[in-house]
Amino acid sequence: MSTEIENQILELQKKVGKLEKGTKDQLSMVVFSGDLDKILAAMIIATGAVAYDMKVKLFFTFWAISSLRDPKKNVSGKNFISKMFGVMLPKGRNKIKLSKMNMGGMGTAMIKGLMKKHNVASLDDMFKIAGELGVEINICEMSMNLMGFKAEEMIDYPHMNICGVATFLADASESKVQLFI
Amino acid sequence: MTTEELKKVTANHIVDARGTACPGPLLAAKKAIGDIESGEILEILSSDEGTKHDIPRWCEKMEHDFLGILEEDSYSRLFLKKA
Numbered sequence: 001m002s003t004e005i006e007n008q009i010l011e012l013q014k015k016v017g018k019l020e021k022g023t024k025d026q027l028s029m030v031v032f033s034g035d036l037d038k039i040l041a042a043m044i045i046a047t048g049a050v051a052y053d054m055k056v057k058l059f060f061t062f063w064a065i066s067s068l069r070d071p072k073k074n075v076s077g078k079n080f081i082s083k084m085f086g087v088m089l090p091k092g093r094n095k096i097k098l099s100k101m102n103m104g105g106m107g108t109a110m111i112k113g114l115m116k117k118h119n120v121a122s123l124d125d126m127f128k129i130a131g132e133l134g135v136e137i138n139i140c141e142m143s144m145n146l147m148g149f150k151a152e153e154m155i156d157y158p159h160m161n162i163c164g165v166a167t168f169l170a171d172a173s174e175s176k177v178q179l180f181i
Numbered sequence: 182m183t184t185e186e187l188k189k190v191t192a193n194h195i196v197d198a199r200g201t202a203c204p205g206p207l208l209a210a211k212k213a214i215g216d217i218e219s220g221e222i223l224e225i226l227s228s229d230e231g232t233k234h235d236i237p238r239w240c241e242k243m244e245h246d247f248l249g250i251l252e253e254d255s256y257s258r259l260f261l262k263k264a
Contacts, residue, residue, distance in 0.1 A: 048203070052242060119205070121201070
C-alpha cells in the first residue's frame with residue numbers, strides 16, 4: 001500500500017514538474033511586417049506586456065528587419081544585389097511607411113503629426129523604453145542574410161540576438177501569449 | 182470604495198501620467214509600484230480614457246487592490262493598494 005502511494009506521489013511530482021516547465025508569463029511575437037503602423041502596434045503591445053509582468057521576446061523577420069537598421073551605420077563588402085536591397089528598403093524605423101494611406105509619404109507624415117498631438121510615443125521612444133524594460137529582440141538570421149543585411153548595420157539595442165526559427169519556437173512554446181504581426 | 186471614501190484617501194505615492202497615451206500610464210504605474218511597500222496606496226493621474234479600464238485589469242492580474250476612480254475636469258485619479 002505504501003509503495004503504491006509513493007509511486008503515485010512520484011508520478012504527481014513528475015506531472016507538476018512538467019507543468020512548471022510549461023507555459024510562462026511570457027509573450028512571444030513574430031514581427032514580420034515592416035510598416036510603421038504594425039511596428040508601432042508591436043512595440044505598444046510589447047511594452048504593455050512588460051507592465052503585465054510578462055517576459056517579452058520579439059522575433060523580427062523579413063520586412064520588419066528594415067526597421068532595425070541603423071541609418072548611421074554603413075557596412076562594406078556587400079555584393080550588387082545586397083547593395084540594391086539595401087538602397088531600396090527603408091533604412092531604419094524613421095524611414096518606414098504606413099501600410100495604408102501612405103499617399104506618397106503624406107499619410108505617414110500626417111500620422112506622425114497626429115501621434116505627437118495625441119501624446120503617442122514615437123518609435124524612437126518606444127525602442128528606448130523597450131530596451132530599458134528588457135524586451136528581447138531576436139533577429140531571424142535567415143531573412144537577414146536573404147535581404148543582404150549584416151548584423152553590424154543593426155541598431156545598438158541592449159538585448160538583441162541573431163537567431164533562427166528554433167529559438168522562436170522554443171520561446172513560443174513556453175509562452176502564454178503568441179502573436180504574429 | 183465610494184466616491185466619498187475615496188476623497189478621504191491619501192496616497193503614499195502619486196504618479197502623474199497625464200499627457201501620455203497608452204501604454205504610458207500603465208508603464209508609469211508599473212514603475213511606481215516598485216517604489217512603495219505592500220499595503221501602501223498608489224494614486225495614478227491619467228488623461229487617457231483607456232487607462233480607466235486598463236488599470237483595474239492590471240490590478241486583477243497583479244493582485245493589487247483597486248480602490249476606485251475620482252474624476253477631475255480633464256483627467257482621472259486612480260487609486261490602488263499594493264498587494
